[in-house]
Amino acid sequence: MDFSLSEEQTLLRNSVQSFLAGRYDFDTRYSTINSETGWRPELWREMAELGLLAAPFPEALGGIDGGPVETMLLMEEFGRYMVVEPYLETVVMAGGLLRDAGSEAQQEAHLPGIIGGDSVWAVAWAEPQGRYNPADIATTASASDGGYVLGGKKAVVEAAPWADKLIVSARSDGRRRESKGVSLFIVDKAAEGVNCRDFRTIDGRRASEITLKDVQVGPEALIGELNAGLPLLQRMLDEATAAICADAVGCMKALNEATKEYTTTRKQFGVPIASFQVLQHRMVDMFIATEQATSMAIKAALKLDAEDAERERAIAGAKVQIGQSARYVSQEAVQLHGGVGVTDELNVGHYFKRLTAIARRFGDEDYHLRRYARTG
Amino acid sequence: MDMRFSDADLAFRDEVRAFIADNFPPELKDRSLYSMTRDDLLAWQRICHEKKGWAAPNWPKEYGGTGWSAVQKYIWNEENARAGTTPTNAFGILMLGPVLCAFGNEQQKEYFLPRILTGEHWWCQGYSEPGAGSDLAGLKTRAVREGDHYIVNGHKIWTTLAQHADWMFCLVRTDPEAKKQRGISFLLIDMTTPGVTVRPIITMDGAHEVNEVFLENVKVPVENLVGQENDGWTYAKFLLGNERSGIAGVARSREAIRKLKLMAEQESVDGEPLLETPGFSRKLAELEIKLDALEMTELRTLAAESQGRGPGPESSILKIEGTEIQQRVTELALEAVGHYGLVFTPPGPEAEAPAIGPDYTRGVAQRYMNMRKTSIYGGSNEIQRNIIAKMVLGL
Known part of the structure; x- marks a missing residue:
């Protein structure tokens, strides 16, 4: 048993610490969260250059082979500096889903953008009626034109105002709260029928209420198997x-x-x-x-x-x-x-x-x- | 023992209830005090004053007060809380008024008291300083007598709603040689005097509720001294004693819990109303029991007061328990609204837009943040415990 960090992990922590110490003082953060966009895309690029956005991905996918401990180290420092940038949503959540369940084509198409800092993602999993239960889904996905058409309402989607891509959970089968019948889809935020109402969160970040109305996606948008997304x-x-x-x-x-x-x-x-x-x-x-x-x-x-x-x-x-x-x-x-x-x-x-x-x-x-x- | 109100008190309660129902402007119900204009804030006080002479329940009748008994004052507070009316300007009516009635000279009473009642003057309280919070008697704002004026220099902080204020009652040090509490005087300062600067402090809920007040060579006429020079601490303590009436906030908490239940009925956990889930209903019941106990404790204090005893240092119990309950209600409300507790609606135009989630979720997070102040202000709950330890338990 040993709870000490490896040499690489210590290096990673030191590098994120010195990175943030020079760039994330209280006043800078304060003006960022009160600015119109609410985050710093240029800082996001620097995080990419430093390799932080590659942390939880295997080398084969362009990552640095980090795991949960590396994520923990980074997140603790992000907490200490109250970083608002969408690391959690883009790298841990969307990146993690693509890493674990994405097809090779999806990984090739999307992971370079995430790791390189070119693309920001948000995951629309919660719904107004569902509280915290991810199976309580009223958003629907039906087969259409060889792909799927999505409709419904997603609640408090954090980082969505900054995102260009969304991962949306929808019910392609089964009843509300049933574990079978949930599917996950990649949706372009700019797609027709995606409507966002953006707002601030109490901790100085941004989120959206998202309405999906007849949003058409192709078959390549489905992550994993149909109905097996939960x-x-x-x-x-x-x-x-x-x-x-x-x-x-x-x-x-x-x-x-x-x-x-x-x-x-x-x-x-x-x-x-x-x-x-x-x-x-x-x-x-x-x-x-x-x-x-x-x-x-x-x-x-x-x-x-x-x-x-x-x-x-x-x-x-x-x-x-x-x-x-x-x-x-x-x-x-x-x-x-x-x-x-x-x-x-x-x-x-x-x-x-x-x-x-x-x-x-x-x-x-x-x-x-x-x-x-x-x-x- | 008998915990019922007398028939006369019940008749009074009905009269108050009817008066509020007929006269309180519905558009002002439950508005946030920090987004209201000064006239909105004063509207209810003015109606009470003009229609009934009921603006100042805690003043003697001869000065335009109601002359009500302790029980009647209690009923008045309860009924107002139940109806969600706008509180009157606490600093003028609840705090300064009684001090002037008791210690002011005739000119001060004649000039200031009617203007407090009509809302012509808005008062703020110049007590705390950056270096004098819990240790209020450590205040350093200095007033030096020069002819028929005092020259005041200093820095006050946490001055609630000073942005609306015409006048400030202020504790100043007039004798720096005397022992802490001894050299303090109670001055009335016109906020338009040159050298008075108000700087807003924005709190974490985004509200502009408190301020700093800087005093630089402010000339205050000696006739604005209340009572005797260097006796200000006596008046300040008298004022704090008065401030305690209604501090338990039982009726306001009762009303907040009623709303909380409505929220929890509408929220559902896997198809079951949140209100009926074992976890939440238990927390709610525990809170209501605490409130029942506080209500009885307040009634016991009230009964003692009616018989000419107190309110003594026991009223610190009301402050501690009352504020902890108020905080807990907002905490459970935040819990009730789930994800929508993340929504931040800063005051201003965004606050007027349709709510992000269901309507009842609006402002819930801000209220949770805002209520953190209650265990800090008016003598922090740590200071209240010191008071009980020393004055009640004799430790």
Whole structure:
């Protein structure tokens, strides 16, 4: 047993750390999230040049042969800097689906664009009525003209405003919530019948509500087998969940550092407020919550390749732990900072919002508690 | 023991309920205070004042207050919360008014009190400073007497809705040699005086609710001193005692829970209403029980007050439990709306557009963020616990 990083992994972490340290200070991020587009395409290109967008792909597909641990390392740093760029959606989610389930033709057609930073993807899996259940799909796909025609509504599709390609889950057979009958399709965002209403998310990113009306796609748009998309989607969502667990860990570590720094310098009643035992114990609890979250994030990454039930249980457990820790750490960090903690001018409030968003992304505590219990 | 209201109180409740139903402008119901204009914010107070003389429930009758009993004030707050009316300008009516009634001179009472009632003057509170938060008595804003003026220099922060304010009541240090609480005075500052600058602070929900107020060589006439020089801490404490009425916010939380249930009825988890799922319904029930307990604790405080005792430091319980419940309601609402809890609707034109998800999801995330302030402001919940430890438990 050994939880230390390999030399390559340490190098990767160092390189992303120094990359972000020079480019992602609070003010730069602040003006980015408040700009019209809300992200930095030029930074995305630099990330591609550095090889970050190639991390989770095998060498044969143009990648650097990284796996869940590499994704975890990167995501933790992205969390620490509150990176808004669509790494999760484009590389981990869409890239992961194409890597695991795409045909050779699909991989050849699309992975170079993802790895090279030329193409941004978003995955439209959630629906307004479905909450967090990826099988609760009312969007339909019917055979038409040798391909398929899609119709329906997709909810809170993160990074869609920046994307040129979408992966859409649709029901080609079966009833709502049935596990069979789900199919996954590649859709050009510019295709006729795709209608997006864009909005901001609480953590400074962008998302869309997407309406699909008679959207025609060719047979080459189908990922994997017809009607057998749910296990692929579920596996991908678990990989994405493991990734955001690491993102949350990065946020929590940063918040704990900020809180320690603040309470040891902020003086009231003539002494640093960190000298009050009541605050010390709360910072200890924040630290413990973060350690527990870190442990579960590591477990999630290491169990991604286990068989389905074992993987699901590890992911669900991690997401519950992350949700609890994130809520505690974010609320206490704000409270211990007092008034400045609720302002838009300090990073604390921004971390609070990112953790609040992560806690419900891919399912909240109740959702994953049920999942965990089911797989026991 | 008897927890019922008297017949007279019940009749009063019916009268209040009917008055609100007949007079509160429906278009103002449940609006966010931070996107309303000053006139919108004052509309309900003005209606209460003009039609009934009910703008200031906590002032003595001789100054234009209602002279209501503690129970009547409680009923008034409850009924307003139930109906989702706009709160009155707390700083003028709830806070400064009683101080002026008790400690102001005749000129101050005659000039300021009627203008608070009509809403001609909007007041803000100049208490906290960057270096004086929980340790409020550590404030450094300095007022130096020069002839018939004070020259005030300093920096106030977290000044709520100062962007609307005509006047600020302000704690200033007039004797830097005296022990902390001793050298503080209570000054009334005209916000249009040269040297007063208001800078907005945007909070993480995107709202412009609080401000910084910079005071640079601000000339304040000595007649704007309330009470005695260097006795300001006494008045500040008196004011905080008054601020506590209604701080539990029981009725507002009750109303927020009612709305939360409507949301949870409409959201469904695999075909079952969220409201009926074991996980969510249990959390909701736990919250309602906490609120039931708080309501009874408040009624016990109220009964003691009616018999001439209190409100003492026990009211810190109301602040702690009340704010934690308010925060929890918004947390469960955020949970209820699922993915749509990710939607950020900044104030401004976007807030007026149709909601991204179902209508009830609008602003849910912002309310969760906004409520984080409640355990920080008005004496943080840590300070409230110190008060109970010291004043109630004698530790």
